[in-house]
Amino acid sequence: MHKIISSVALAGMVALSLVACSTPSAPDCDVTPSGPASSKIAVSGAADAEPTVTIPSPLDTTETQRTVVTEGDGEVVEPGMYVTTNFVLYNAATGDRIDGSKDFSSSGEFPFVVDGSRILSGIVKIVQCSTVGSRVVGIVPPADAFGKDGPNFGVGATDSLVFVFDIKKVEASEPSAAPVELPTPxxxxxxxxxxxxxxxxxxxxxxxxxxxxxxxxxxxxxxxxxxxxxxxxxxxxxxxxxxxxxxxxxxxxxxxxxxxxxxxxxxxxxxxxxxxxxxxxxxxxxxxxxxxxxxxxxxxxxxxxxxxxxxxxxxxx
Missing domain, CATH: 3.10.50.40 (Chitinase A; domain 3)
Incomplete structure (x- = not known):
């Protein structure tokens, strides 16, 4: 019932050029390859700031593609791990920003488990096999996103999505959550x-x-x-x-x-x-x-x- 991804947190900017890199991976890590659509997305900006993203709209894909913008040298993100990121999300068909970190600082980082049953499968395909410190851009078709439900999020049923993730840290498992205090209706x-x-x-x-x-x-x-x-x-x-x-x-x-x-x-x-x-x-x-x-x-x-x-x-x- 949650929104696409909750908004997180933003900071200062410098230019980086988009570079397609291969990422080191664990032996059993299934790397989503770069493709003609993801490689057309220009991403620039400082490592700890919201990137500037230029999409040659309309852009479309039939399968999730992932291109590494900058490659980190930290631990590899494997399926089932708990990863912390900053992110920004665009509609690939229109180029409109849909959601993302309000401030690319530690106060607004977005953590999640790399598990397609708990988050969009397209997100899993983008972040898995990335290394901590990396910035990756991915384009996700409706089949790996919201499918026919896309219009409920301001996304057309046939619109692809563009994500840029900064991989901040990774843990082997999800930390135990503190008890939640709920109001009484x-x-x-x-x-x-x-x-x-x-x-x-x-x-x-x-x-x-x-x-x-x-x-x-x-x-x-x-x-x-x-x-x-x-x-x-x-x-x-x-x-x-x-x-x-x-x-x-x-x-x-x-x-x-x-x-x-x-x-x-x-x-x-x-x-x-x-x-x-x-x-x-x-x-x-x-x-x-x-x-x-x-x-x-x-x-x-x-x-x-x-x-x-x-x-x-x-x-x-």
Whole structure:
């Protein structure tokens, strides 16, 4: 349910030319090769700053391609490792910047496990076999990204994506997460949207009022299955709407399958709506900015916005 990649953090700039390099790899590391599309993307900028990226738009590919801009001399990123990066993301069809680090400093680095079941497979293909200290650029087709769900992220269904990653460090496994403290939602009784669950895709209609200022929850249907705890993994269908724009910004229903993730691995308001419910429950939650993507509208494209999520909990493990 998370955004493409959460925004991270930016700093000063100097020119570097794009150089296609081979990267040392572990014996069993499957290196994604450079190709005609990735080699056309010009990347310049200092190592610890957001790069300038020039894409000969429209640019397209049918398979993920990866070109090394600068090669680091650190440890090799292997599948299953926990890698920390700074990044920037563009729509290859339009050349528009979609997402990325707000500041290419340690305060906003983006860590993730190199595992295609937990993050886009195209991202895995770009970063695996890279070395710490490297800057790599990759172009990813819809099949290795969001597929037909691309339009929910402001990306056309046939648009490829361009990522530039700075590989900062790597660890053999994901560090143990500290316990997450979740807010307690109040019962949602006023200015509640109407919900129509009769079709393949639910319809949530927001009232013409200001959004609630607090985290509030309506239980549409109670579940009778396993209980969601802060250590559970959940499988859910969901639809997210911005109260500020009235637009759906993300949902699982159009993908045709639910999403699975750790119950506390999402924004706090979403997690708080699930923990304490049981499998089979359907809930509607209104999430103020402080429990969503923050109050700063410049930090994230959903920053400062109140979000409404319809959540159907399919499975708990």
């Amino acid at each position: 109040a019962e949602w009784t006023q200015n509640v949207p109407t919900v129509d669950l009769g079709g393949d895709v639910p319809v949530v209609t927001l009232p013409a009022t200001d959004p609630p200022a607090e985290l509030e929850l309506l239980v549409i249907k109670a579940g009778d299955g396993d209980l969601v705890t802060d250590t559970s993994t959940v499988t859910v269908d969901y639809q997210g709407t911005s109260w500020d724009t009235g637009e759906i910004f993300d949902q699982s229903y159009t993908r045709g399958e639910p999403s699975t993730f750790p119950a506390t691995g999402v924004i706090k308001g979403f997690a708080a709506a699930m923990v304490g419910q049981k499998a089979g429950a359907t809930v509607l939650v209104t999430i103020p900015p402080q429990y969503a993507y923050g109050t700063d509208p410049n930090a994230h494209d959903l920053g400062g916005q109140t979000l409404v999520f319809l959540i159907q909990i399919r499975k708990v493990s």
